[in-house]
Amino acid sequence: MDTTVTSSPVMPRLNEPAPAFDAPTTHGRKTLADYRGRWLVLFSHPADFTPVCTTEFIAFAKRHADFQALDCDLLGLSIDSHYSHIAWERNIKEKFGVEITFPIIADLSMQVAKAYGMIQPGASDTSAVRATFIIDPEGILRAMVYYPMSNGRSIDEFVRLVKAMQTSDAHKVATPEGWQPGDKVIVPPPATAEAAEGRMGEGYECTDWYFCKKAL
Numbered sequence: 614m615d616t617t618v619t620s621s622p623v624m625p626r627l628n629e630p631a632p633a634f635d636a637p638t639t640h641g642r643k644t645l646a647d648y649r650g651r652w653l654v655l656f657s658h659p660a661d662f663t664p665v666c667t668t669e670f671i672a673f674a675k676r677h678a679d680f681q682a683l684d685c686d687l688l689g690l691s692i693d694s695h696y697s698h699i700a701w702e703r704n705i706k707e708k709f710g711v712e713i714t715f716p717i718i719a720d721l722s723m724q725v726a727k728a729y730g731m732i733q734p735g736a737s738d739t740s741a742v743r744a745t746f747i748i749d750p751e752g753i754l755r756a757m758v759y760y761p762m763s764n765g766r767s768i769d770e771f772v773r774l775v776k777a778m779q780t781s782d783a784h785k786v787a788t789p790e791g792w793q794p795g796d797k798v799i800v801p802p803p804a805t806a807e808a809a810e811g812r813m814g815e816g817y818e819c820t821d822w823y824f825c826k827k828a829l
Contacts, residue, residue: 624730631746632728633756639698640716643688645752653748654686654771657731661693661701665765671711672768683775687715693776695719703756745771747778784829797826
């Protein structure tokens with residue numbers, strides 16, 4: 614009987630400091646500290662010159678200005694050299710007419726990929742899966758999403774999620790499914806029986822004491 618134990622990848626945890634890194638990119642060396650004071654979307658892809666990844670990078674590039682308007686930077690990563698990244702960027706510009714304006718980490722050592730749990734043995738031992746991490750201006754990991762190798766991500770959702778988290782931080786509220794700016798937000802439910810008793814008379818749009826909305 615095979616008793617070999619396969620170690621699980623190290624996984625970062627939400628609401629804790631994101632793993633620090635110091636890595637070469639297509640825009641020179643970058644560290645996590647470089648992004649202090651701004652939001653950061655760090656995302657990995659399995660390999661350069663692959664079709665699904667190409668569609669994702671084109672979509673990220675087309676929404677780059679929207680992320681920037683939210684004080685949010687983009688940073689890509691794959692386990693390829695920066696020469697490969699540069700060649701792929703040039704190919705995307707030539708063949709698809711889209712310029713990649715954000716840096717891409719060249720993670721040949723896999724140090725960053727391993728620190729962020731991007732290497733998933735069930736999917737690949739040599740490529741980073743499609744993982745996306747949203748890090749806040751204090752360097753805290755606020756969200757992470759993993760996708761299978763075969764399916765591309767929705768970049769619109771990451772724009773929406775950054776807006777939603779920024780709204781929650783600014784107003785101390787939650788946001789419902791599919792929330793968009795201008796939609797009503799969810800008021801945190803009362804934490805005591807006394808507060809619950811009075812909630813319905815506080816002027817919110819309430820379905821019940823625990824479920825109330827308001828406009829911002």
